[in-house]
Amino acid sequence: MSVLVFLEISEGSIKKSSIEALVYGHSLQLGDVHAMVAGNPSNLDEAAKFGAVKIHSISDSRFQNMDSVAYSEALSGLATQIGASVIVLAKSAFTDSLTARTSFIWDAAAATNVVSLPDSEFNIKRSIFTGKAFETVALSSERKIISVRKNAVAVTESPASGEVVSFQPSVSSKAFAIKTISTEKTSGEVLLSDAEIVVSGGRGLKGPENWGLISDMAKVLGAATGCSKPVSDLHWRPHHEHVGQTGIKVSPNLYFAIGISGAIQHVAGISSSKVIVAINKDADAPIFKVANYGIVGDAFEIVPKLTQALREAL
Amino acid sequence: MYSKAEKACFFINNWLGVRSKFRILHHYYQRLMKILVCISSVPDTTSKISFSDNGTKLDNNGITWIIGPYDDYALARAVELKEASGNGSITVIHVGGAESEPVIRKALAIGADEAVRVDAHASDGFFVAAQIAAYAKDKNFDLVLMGRESIDYNSGIVHGLVAEHLGMTAISPVMKLEVNGSEAIMDREIEGGMETLSASFPLVLGCQEPIAEWKIPSMRGIMGARTKPLNVIPAVAASSGLSFKNYELPPPRTTCKMVADSQVAELVSLLKTEAKVI
Numbered sequence: 003m004s005v006l007v008f009l010e011i012s013e014g015s016i017k018k019s020s021i022e023a024l025v026y027g028h029s030l031q032l033g034d035v036h037a038m039v040a041g042n043p044s045n046l047d048e049a050a051k052f053g054a055v056k057i058h059s060i061s062d063s064r065f066q067n068m069d070s071v072a073y074s075e076a077l078s079g080l081a082t083q084i085g086a087s088v089i090v091l092a093k094s095a096f097t098d099s100l101t102a103r104t105s106f107i108w109d110a111a112a113a114t115n116v117v118s119l120p121d122s123e124f125n126i127k128r129s130i131f132t133g134k135a136f137e138t139v140a141l142s143s144e145r146k147i148i149s150v151r152k153n154a155v156a157v158t159e160s161p162a163s164g165e166v167v168s169f170q171p172s173v174s175s176k177a178f179a180i181k182t183i184s185t186e187k188t189s190g191e192v193l194l195s196d197a198e199i200v201v202s203g204g205r206g207l208k209g210p211e212n213w214g215l216i217s218d219m220a221k222v223l224g225a226a227t228g229c230s231k232p233v234s235d236l237h238w239r240p241h242h243e244h245v246g247q248t249g250i251k252v253s254p255n256l257y258f259a260i261g262i263s264g265a266i267q268h269v270a271g272i273s274s275s276k277v278i279v280a281i282n283k284d285a286d287a288p289i290f291k292v293a294n295y296g297i298v299g300d301a302f303e304i305v306p307k308l309t310q311a312l313r314e315a316l
Numbered sequence: 317m318y319s320k321a322e323k324a325c326f327f328i329n330n331w332l333g334v335r336s337k338f339r340i341l342h343h344y345y346q347r348l349m350k351i352l353v354c355i356s357s358v359p360d361t362t363s364k365i366s367f368s369d370n371g372t373k374l375d376n377n378g379i380t381w382i383i384g385p386y387d388d389y390a391l392a393r394a395v396e397l398k399e400a401s402g403n404g405s406i407t408v409i410h411v412g413g414a415e416s417e418p419v420i421r422k423a424l425a426i427g428a429d430e431a432v433r434v435d436a437h438a439s440d441g442f443f444v445a446a447q448i449a450a451y452a453k454d455k456n457f458d459l460v461l462m463g464r465e466s467i468d469y470n471s472g473i474v475h476g477l478v479a480e481h482l483g484m485t486a487i488s489p490v491m492k493l494e495v496n497g498s499e500a501i502m503d504r505e506i507e508g509g510m511e512t513l514s515a516s517f518p519l520v521l522g523c524q525e526p527i528a529e530w531k532i533p534s535m536r537g538i539m540g541a542r543t544k545p546l547n548v549i550p551a552v553a554a555s556s557g558l559s560f561k562n563y564e565l566p567p568p569r570t571t572c573k574m575v576a577d578s579q580v581a582e583l584v585s586l587l588k589t590e591a592k593v594i
């Protein structure tokens with residue numbers, strides 16, 4: 003019996019959420035933890051540190067193309083080969099498709115957005131209604147796929163041998179049917195969905211020219227920057243920074259909502275943050291109902307002072 | 317240079333080539349815009365979620381049901397594509413009980429030509445995907461569009477599963493979709509950016525903004541929707557290996573500790589020593 007964990011790469015290294023998936027896989031205690039990874043991440047040694055006994059590394063350069071058909075064929079093929087009973091992934095835009103396809107070809111039940119370890123009957127808790135509620139489901143099939151919500155797992159080390167072996171998956175003619183024409187990526191910044199601290203700005207910041215306030219503070223904290231939907235609708239910030247019901251769901255330890263009113267659709271995307279800090283000039287703004295700490299006042303005065311205070315304290 | 321016979325050959329070859337190209341084009345023109353849009357019916361985003369019967373039922377009190385916001389984007393793009401080509405058809409499919417008919421009628425009012433309701437409780441993504449695939453299997457849709465996820469169960473797996481069932485290519489989340497002959501050109505959001513992709517039809521796409529703007533049905537659309545066909549079909553058997561146990565709400569957040577605007581250092585120390593998050 004074994005567990006197979008899929009490691010997703012971003013900018014040349016294993017994503018933090020994939021390390022969480024690895025820790026989850028190890029905590030299942032259902033046998034040796036294997037990992038599958040494509041590309042040669044710079045932090046491959048992390049996999050061993052967090053419990054991978056064997057790392058199956060794909061060097062086929064076609065896998066640079068994030069093709070869910072190819073990846074699902076590789077993942078299900080490997081799972082069968084090593085006799086895995088569970089596949090664990092970290093939920094992301096890419097792994098949604100991968101989870102779906104793998105569950106189909108590998109004939110497994112899949113639970114997504116999982117926030118707890120299973121009990122002895124494999125009842126598992128998952129987040130639903132965009133963070134507004136939880137649901138417990140039982141997975142009754144022999145093979146299971148668990149897609150874990152980000153930041154739901156506390157990361158603890160459990161060193162294992164981490165032997166790296168080369169894996170050459172065979173893929174069908176259906177794979178790689180999608181051609182990549184170009185890629186645009188903001189590099190060197192903290193990935194919003196993986197971030198431990200997020201600094202977000204809303205319409206209260208008045209315009210894109212004021213975003214230095216947000217990014218300066220984020221820089222001091224090593225945080226990712228986010229925004230509300232109108233801000234990305236107005237093209238003040240790129241679409242992939244929009245947090246909420248229809249945007250990115252974040253679950254950091256610390257979330258700053260600056261000049262954000264706290265509309266229910268925004269809150270849906272931040273409600274699993276551990277601590278929320280709100281800065282808003284309106285004392286009645288709904289954001290204060292979900293925040294742990296709040297300052298009522300003008301962001302243009304408070305944020306530079308706060309950034310300075312943080313710089314001094316850190 | 318060339319003999320008459322050779323020239324005649326070129327001519328015929330060329331003509332045949334053009335004709336077959338024209339045929340393909342014509343074929344696509346005819347076929348291209350056959351679109352299936354899959355819609356979920358979900359509580360409106362401002363709804364307060366609560367449960368009854370010991371956490372086993374969603375409390376319907378005060379809930380307004382809407383087309384899933386992501387599905388609504390998919391539908392809007394389908395209508396734009398149809399309008400741009402002046403051709404084709406849009407079918408919407410929904411898995412659910414008769415109570416979701418107002419939501420289906422709204423999709424018809426926005427611009428779908430016909431609707432199909434699979435008469436069953438949409439228990440999970442596996443079940444829904446199996447129904448969509450069973451319906452679409454022999455209907456030669458060029459595009460199967462839906463939202464990247466439903467906002468109730470947030471699984472994001474239906475597009476991938478439908479694609480596997482139908483042996484089609486799936487892409488998600490798609491935020492831009494253009495048609496270029498036999499290919500679609502798309503922008504897909506990736507974490508921290510986006511990529512531009514191309515793939516041949518037929519395709520299954522999970523959509524999100526800004527693929528199109530939500531459309532508000534016109535009065536004419538609403539009137540017209542009343543007489544558009546809405547076929548009710550039975551469900552096919554499908555099992556996911558998942559069984560529902562219960563719902564629960566997250567614990568309420570603690571009350572907000574207010575800090576005076578002149579005391580930013582105080583906030584920093586609270587975050588450091590009390591909340592221990594920096």
Ligand SMILES: Cc1cc2nc3c(=O)[nH]c(=O)nc-3n(C[C@H](O)[C@H](O)[C@H](O)COP(=O)(O)OP(=O)(O)OC[C@H]3O[C@@H](n4cnc5c(N)ncnc54)[C@H](O)[C@@H]3O)c2cc1C
Binds near residue numbers: 267268385
């Ligand atoms: C189906 C649907 C889905 C949606 N999905 C999302 C989503 O995913 N994410 C999202 O964010 N929204 C979403 N929305 C939109 C949402 O309803 C709100 O309109 C939006 O969140 C408001 O953004 P905001 O807080 O930046 O702007 P506003 O509501 O305009 O709030 C601006 C705030 O800034 C404060 N302010 C102004 N000046 C200052 C100053 N100088 N200093 C300090 N504070 C100041 C004001 O007091 C106010 O509270 C969705 C809406 C719908 C209908």
